[in-house]
Amino acid sequence: MNGDPISRIVIVGGGTAGWMAAAAISRIMGELPDLTITLIESDAIGTVGVGEATIPQLIGFNKLLGVDEREFVRETHATYKLGIEFVDWLRLGHSYVHPFGSYGIDMKGIEFHQFWLRGRALGEAAELDDYSIAVAAAKAGKFLWPRPDQPNSPLARLSYAFQFDAGLYARYLRRRAEAQGVKRIEGRVTDVSQDGETGHVDAVTLESGERVEGELFIDCSGFRALLIGQTLGVPFTDWTDWLPCDRAVAVPCTLAGANEPLTRSTARPAGWQWRIPLQHRIGNGHVYSSTHMSEDEATAILLANLDGRPLAEPRHLRFTGGLRQRAWEKNVVALGLAGGFLEPLESTAIQLVQAGIARLMSLFPTTAFAPVEMERYNRETEEAYTDIRDFLVLHYLASERDDTAFWRYCRNLDPPDGLKEKLAMFRSSGRVIREHNELFTETSWLSVMVGQGVQARGYHPAAALLDEDETRRRLGHIREVIATTVSQMPTQEEFLAQNGSAI
Numbered sequence: 001m002n003g004d005p006i007s008r009i010v011i012v013g014g015g016t017a018g019w020m021a022a023a024a025i026s027r028i029m030g031e032l033p034d035l036t037i038t039l040i041e042s043d044a045i046g047t048v049g050v051g052e053a054t055i056p057q058l059i060g061f062n063k064l065l066g067v068d069e070r071e072f073v074r075e076t077h078a079t080y081k082l083g084i085e086f087v088d089w090l091r092l093g094h095s096y097v098h099p100f101g102s103y104g105i106d107m108k109g110i111e112f113h114q115f116w117l118r119g120r121a122l123g124e125a126a127e128l129d130d131y132s133i134a135v136a137a138a139k140a141g142k143f144l145w146p147r148p149d150q151p152n153s154p155l156a157r158l159s160y161a162f163q164f165d166a167g168l169y170a171r172y173l174r175r176r177a178e179a180q181g182v183k184r185i186e187g188r189v190t191d192v193s194q195d196g197e198t199g200h201v202d203a204v205t206l207e208s209g210e211r212v213e214g215e216l217f218i219d220c221s222g223f224r225a226l227l228i229g230q231t232l233g234v235p236f237t238d239w240t241d242w243l244p245c246d247r248a249v250a251v252p253c254t255l256a257g258a259n260e261p262l263t264r265s266t267a268r269p270a271g272w273q274w275r276i277p278l279q280h281r282i283g284n285g286h287v288y289s290s291t292h293m294s295e296d297e298a299t300a301i302l303l304a305n306l307d308g309r310p311l312a313e314p315r316h317l318r319f320t321g322g323l324r325q326r327a328w329e330k331n332v333v334a335l336g337l338a339g340g341f342l343e344p345l346e347s348t349a350i351q352l353v354q355a356g357i358a359r360l361m362s363l364f365p366t367t368a369f370a371p372v373e374m375e376r377y378n379r380e381t382e383e384a385y386t387d388i389r390d391f392l393v394l395h396y397l398a399s400e401r402d403d404t405a406f407w408r409y410c411r412n413l414d415p416p417d418g419l420k421e422k423l424a425m426f427r428s429s430g431r432v433i434r435e436h437n438e439l440f441t442e443t444s445w446l447s448v449m450v451g452q453g454v455q456a457r458g459y460h461p462a463a464a465l466l467d468e469d470e471t472r473r474r475l476g477h478i479r480e481v482i483a484t485t486v487s488q489m490p491t492q493e494e495f496l497a498q499n500g501s502a503i
């Protein structure tokens, strides 16, 4: 291998992205004798302060860090999440859930939903939601860990994530990272110096005058993109045409009573509102398009639709959907908001950070910074963002809503090519294709396609292997087994208390 080992990693930024990177890299590589990891964060600048809903991949990240789930849930005031409910997205008054895990049961190697589509064609089957244990449990306010060891139980097909206080998570990770040897420096970076020949960043200087040198810099400076954008000038690819929302207003409110283990997204006239119940409060926010709605109107809609008393002044955020053309440039790798942003409709930002760290670990450079590794990193990063973008666009363009200019714009969007193909395939045969191990599973694509009213004209021929009566009988049986299983599950509150995770 060309080049010397990297001996000094500098992480600029201590939001969720910075501390996730620090905790993971120190866990994996911290025992290398000649490696130092320094994280710089500015208390005066602070963090973005939102970001509460996650997807199941976080479980794997926590395992990698050796985190005990019970402790993590308690420390971050987390609740469990079994999916996202989309209210008023297809049309006013309609709702569906994008559940974690998968639908139905194993049906002779053919995907369950093909039998469901056949059942629909026979006029028999209930809504797709009715075949998901995650949906049934979430709506009943119940939770239990999955049981992959019980393949005949619907619990084997359950999956889950968390809703948590991202600020507390960053603090929790900080403790772990510092215990693993990460050095933290508090202060504002005011100057960045580059090598005259290569253009690599060689040091950052703080307001105090302290100079911190490094060989690999990880830019976790949030929307400021201090190194990747301001210093190296890597252009930003703007996806606003596909994802027109560019503002958010967020406010936490009090929690009254028990809550479903579910994130809710309610479509609004020029965007959508999130509702994320934690153990101690509910996180709320309104994501909207500034072309179609003013800040005052967006704030008024949010405040009029809270399930509790506001706990803070509304916080306003501006963003552009898209990503840096190269997440890795010279000796700088951008993670988190510095690298790109996709609206939090499917709670993907923290997962993108996690995936970026995993990619960096597998392609970890030497001081030679081989272009082949950087190119691969950048290609995979762009692919990951593109896949998620296409999934988000599906929610908007498949809507039947035409009650506002915003929704008329969304309905008439020209889908990106990848999404076009997925839509055509599903419409033709009910097939759901998943590209290159992309983040969202067949269940995810299926739930949103069906939920948003995309109609399949056919189903897999093998679904006709079961005769009509048997198809009806099995579909009915699955619903019964799910209902019985859910009736025996503890409520989320009971589960948290039983496991020592309640705050």
Ligand code: FAD
Pocket: 012, 013, 014, 015, 016, 017, 018, 040, 041, 042, 043, 045, 046, 047, 048, 049, 050, 051, 052, 053, 054, 166, 187, 188, 189, 190, 220, 221, 222, 223, 224, 226, 248, 250, 285, 317, 319, 335, 336, 337, 338, 344, 347, 348, 349, 350, 351
């Ligand atoms: P920040 O939190 O902004 O951290 C930046 C860090 O850089 C801070 O420590 C700051 O002090 C430091 N910094 C900046 N400039 C300097 C400087 N000059 N010197 C020293 N330090 C500096 N994600 C999800 O997964 N789920 C969600 O539900 C979700 N909802 C979201 C809703 C909205 C409206 C937004 C905008 C984001 C949401 N996210 C969500 C994304 C999530 O908040 C971020 O991806 C995540 O918090 C990572 O942020 P970050 O660490 O990149 O940036």
